[in-house]
Amino acid sequence: MSKFENIAQCVLDGEFKKVKGLVNKAMDDGAKPMDIINEGLIGGMNLVTPLFKTGEMFVPEVMKSAKTMNIGMELLKEHIKEGDLVTKGVIVTGTVKGDLHDIGKNLVGMMLESSGYTVIDLGTDIEPEDFLKAIEEQKPDIIGMSALLTTTMMNIKETIDFLQEKGVRDKVKIMIGGAPISQEFADQVGADGYGEDAAAAVELCDSLLSEKAHA
Amino acid sequence: MSKFENIAQCVLDGEFKKVKGLVNKAMDDGAKPMDIINEGLIGGMNLVTPLFKTGEMFVPEVMKSAKTMNIGMELLKEHIKEGDLVTKGVIVTGTVKGDLHDIGKNLVGMMLESSGYTVIDLGTDIEPEDFLKAIEEQKPDIIGMSALLTTTMMNIKETIDFLQEKGVRDKVKIMIGGAPISQEFADQVGADGYGEDAAAAVELCDSLLSEKAHA
């Protein structure tokens, strides 16, 4: 990995203005695009995630690192074959019916993207029908639902019941979150997991998908 | 009612040392025993209950009134026919399995007795089987169960489920109480009512039995 340490460091530092130059130089030096990606760009992001978890990096810093990685990716995209780049998984997010509070959900989305997931955000105030549609069309691995109010949290249950009824519940893992949500509530309504905050949500997705892989 | 006002007042004041004299005098004056009971003794207790509810009488005062009434009753018992005296209802009480906290339950029992109910107390740490046995043997109108701990409150549910399984659940009304208990919990476990304290428990029994009468 030492060969692309400068690129990894550039991602870690979120120096998004410098990454193009470094990637171009590596290409000029004859490096393979997939090596630059895996060891440099993703390698850099892999340093970021644990630092965020332990509180040594702030969200805006993670955002800058992700932006830096993405700029590098954009540059290399045309040089690699489609299918070489694999996502860690597809995640559909949304706040449930009646709920407008989306800063937490958006944070989760950003952190998941930074960690290598593909995130499809449905937005706020999402009807059960729209979650169903997203499952059918996007074939996500995980659905993430959130609610910030005691009077909307029960719509999480309603949505899960609706998906059950429509026979698609078991096609996805469901994770939930929001201020009034707890692990007990997640157990009660039949969700697969509860993420206390953005950092926890990333860990939760990792573990849900490894469960899925072993199932 | 004015004829036995002195006896009613004596009950209200809890003057248990004076009641014998007053009852004897009424008998000497030719009063009917059932009139002395209904207008004097029970009439006095009927003044007590509302004063307790509004906080104008303390429990020890209610206890003294009940004691006064009972002394009068004892005196008149041999003069009346069996069956003339009707109980408002039979109530079996107990703290559920694992729970030792009985001061609340005992208070409820005392207040119920003072209000004209027959109370059969099973005691503390009562197994579901023993509640079942009591239903079969005592044929109560109401079962009162209490739990003071979060780790014993679930034994209320266990007991109700057990009674359901044995097919006797609908033979009785079930009321529950104790510090961690709430109306929502009562609804969840399928109890008929929740009494916040001794005053509330009496009201609850009255309303459960009038429901039962109208059912």
Next chain:
Amino acid sequence: MKKSFTQLAYKDLNDFVYGSCPNPVTTKSGLVIGGGTIYPELNFTLPGMNIDENSVKDAYKIYADIINGALKRAHELYAPGVVLELETLVNFTENPKWGIEVNRIILDIMKEYADKYGLKTALRATLNDTREMSRPPVMRSGKYWDGMIEAFEGCARDGADFLSIESTGGKELHDDALVNAEIKQVIFSLGVLAARDMEFLWGHLVDIADRNNCYAAGDSSCGFANTAMVLAERGFIPKSFAAVVRVATASRALVAYEMGAVGPSKDCEYAGPYIKAITGTPISAEGKSAACAHFSPVGNISAAVADLWSNESVQQVKLLSDYAPIVSMEQLIYDCRLMNEATKQGMNVQFRDLLVESDSPLDVHAYVLRPDFVFDISKELVKEQNPFLRTKLAAQLAVEGLKKGIADGKVSADKRDNKYLDIMARELDEIPEDPMEFYNDIKEDLDESKYLPGEYLIGEATSV
């Protein structure tokens, strides 16, 4: 018609203390807020439940239970007075009839306790700002606006004492600004969008209050500064950044008072001390008493100059003693009792300083609430009447004050705070005087899909 505040409401820092203010307000029941006594303000919310045509009746009953339980305890503890805050949930503003009904239920129970026990109470009706239900938000018309205004009218007409809101104009851009720690976008969201929306909104609310014999009380920057504080408490953004945002929101909140609001400000408006220093109106505050709703680094200091002391919000859930709102009521009453006892013994300034000194050296967010810090910044803010420039100025002064406080060892800071303060200082300096020039500068960094410039008169002639 617009008021301007060109000098501090106080001459002496020692008059700037909890429980009293230069311009107290008197409720219908005769409570004088800011007249020498600090009173509890209880907030409460429903437990986890769905609200629809059927279940709304259950909700009414739960609200009645909450108020009965809380006022019973207030009576038992000899509370000299209590303010209740009904903060509606989305459904209750969307369906104004429901919100108005809850408001009425609460007023009826208040009357019962007044008649039976002489308990003095007042009601704050805080309507949920539903305008953000449309994405991008439509701020000045449409069904959400109409429903919200109808709810305000109804609550005011039926007898609420205070009207409040946590208005959300500009929040649609501010959220992203926070998680990316972009101070310029913060200033644009607060100083341009939010301020313009406040002017529009509070023109209407003051009018409703005036017509219905109640008080236009104020508007919390909850969705802005409290979101920042919670993100910082979770370690997501720098504490210094959140603290600077806090001070910047003071300028936004002031707009309501310029439009005619008279307080008391809302509990979660932690920039309340700035409002009180500048306008002399009473303020509400929350700190350790609100730990049931969110954590904070300002548990004590937030009470230092408060006129009402609140628990923010708690659901009707059962604890070992009883329901959580009754627990809050008891805690608030004891806190207020202690503070009022200090006042009675002529020790309120010393008590205020204990509240201040206990928190302010430990955290930058607490430090910006120090009464002397508030005074120093407020003295400068009253020189600037333009809300946009005042927002920028507030942030600049906060950055400077924090840098000095850290350098002097008066407040401990995260080792990364200095870096963020330097970045903020530099970026704030780059902001031009003219809002439209500023807009053009940062336009490409804004997510155009998220907001409607026209709702904020951008591109049109404006007083801002």
Next chain:
Amino acid sequence: MKKSFTQLAYKDLNDFVYGSCPNPVTTKSGLVIGGGTIYPELNFTLPGMNIDENSVKDAYKIYADIINGALKRAHELYAPGVVLELETLVNFTENPKWGIEVNRIILDIMKEYADKYGLKTALRATLNDTREMSRPPVMRSGKYWDGMIEAFEGCARDGADFLSIESTGGKELHDDALVNAEIKQVIFSLGVLAARDMEFLWGHLVDIADRNNCYAAGDSSCGFANTAMVLAERGFIPKSFAAVVRVATASRALVAYEMGAVGPSKDCEYAGPYIKAITGTPISAEGKSAACAHFSPVGNISAAVADLWSNESVQQVKLLSDYAPIVSMEQLIYDCRLMNEATKQGMNVQFRDLLVESDSPLDVHAYVLRPDFVFDISKELVKEQNPFLRTKLAAQLAVEGLKKGIADGKVSADKRDNKYLDIMARELDEIPEDPMEFYNDIKEDLDESKYLPGEYLIGEATSV
């Protein structure tokens, strides 16, 4: 071997203040309890769940979650130190292995926070007194006694700092005495039965503590005086009766210290000020911070001379911010911060007096906790070494003091309180000097089916 306390531990009322005491104790982590700083003491319990062989593992996890959450918040708020109280539930004393395992889990997490962040913590193991599981209770032998002692041994051996209990000897008669407001039966239950059981029990506990390098901390009269207070708060018995019972329990609680306990007393021992005045040991207390567990009329005054400040107990339930024990932790830390700031500024006596004056004129129960009232009564109590006569004396002095306080207008009382104080005065006077004579006097009023006289050495030779 038995200690006697024949004079007050204090010369000057102004030294009798929260956070410090003549005989502080130092925990394994180096916290000095009573050494100048008041620390939070957090108590916590499981949410509604059944405990059996299977689910006990879930319970272990919940306990771990509680401690992790609470210590994380303590660290974030820079708490100078924290005491945790594990108060076992019946099942965890009945099955000592479970209780010992939870104790160990907590100690492990404490160590983690010490290693990672330098957070100083200490653990109080309070074992549930299971002896009352037999009805009538068997106090000196049998499986419940054996299990309880095994649990104490295990918790002490593994590293708990403090051993405590809310022992129940005599409670089997005291409950009825309370609901019937029979002061003679109260004195018999507390002064004869409870005191004799305490002597027996604390002989064993002090021995366990000594052998395992931990502190025998003290025994709360929870089942006696707090039951009385809660009944009075509900309006079931007179407040003056409950207040007199409170003072009477001080004599019972003292027996543990005579047998060698060194504190800190348990949080719910509201008679703690009497213990501190007489023995000079540190005490724990709870007030408004414990509203989650029960209401009280002593929310502030209970803190006046406390060395630990506790929340009594709260289940692991989710509030809007987070789980309830974390909420308690935040509130306790802020309360302690404020009190410690007052100490730092040399204002602790003034702060104590604010706590005192804010509550004591409003309620007789608060009035008996006034430091001067405590001093006056304690000065007399140290002259009487016989626990039975000391219990009677405590009640008599409380009655007298309350009558005077009410007559002087220093404390407001229910209109019916005077009547009850008169009844108590008369009945207390009728109690003879000799416990056996007293026993014979009231024997027929006692429910013989409820207790075993032999377990209290009644009819046998005794030092009492």
